[in-house]
Amino acid sequence: xxxxxxxxxxxxxxxxxxxxxxxxxxxxxxxxxxxxxxxxxxxxxxxxxxxxxxxxxxxxxxxxxxxxxxxxxxxxxxxxxxxxxxxxxxxxxxxxx
Numbered sequence: 001x002x003x004x005x006x007x008x009x010x011x012x013x014x015x016x017x018x019x020x021x022x023x024x025x026x027x028x029x030x031x032x033x034x035x036x037x038x039x040x041x042x043x044x045x046x047x048x049x050x051x052x053x054x055x056x057x058x059x060x061x062x063x064x065x066x067x068x069x070x071x072x073x074x075x076x077x078x079x080x081x082x083x084x085x086x087x088x089x090x091x092x093x094x095x096x097x
Contacts, residue, residue, distance in 0.1 A: 012040015030062035038064050045069040 015036045019029055030048050038046040045065030049058045063070045 009040050012036055015040065027061065031064065034062040034064040045073075047073045 016033055019032045019036060022029060022032075034046040034048050037043065043065075045063070047060050047069075048062040050061050051058050060073050063073045
């Protein structure tokens, strides 16, 4: 991870807390959270995955970053295994060469 300004990182974490409690639709809030996490911590791509107990799977609900990453991760779903770990079933993500 690149070197980050401590004050900027702390402001980002405060923004994350604020956004998590903000009004608006869940997809909008999750998208804003992904963007803020990426900006404040220096990640190029951030994906937020939610567990859906009714289907016993995980679904990527928000992605920020490069278009290719957003397209690839937006279709990802995973099922829990007997050990409780998530396994991706839709696709895998590879870094560009």
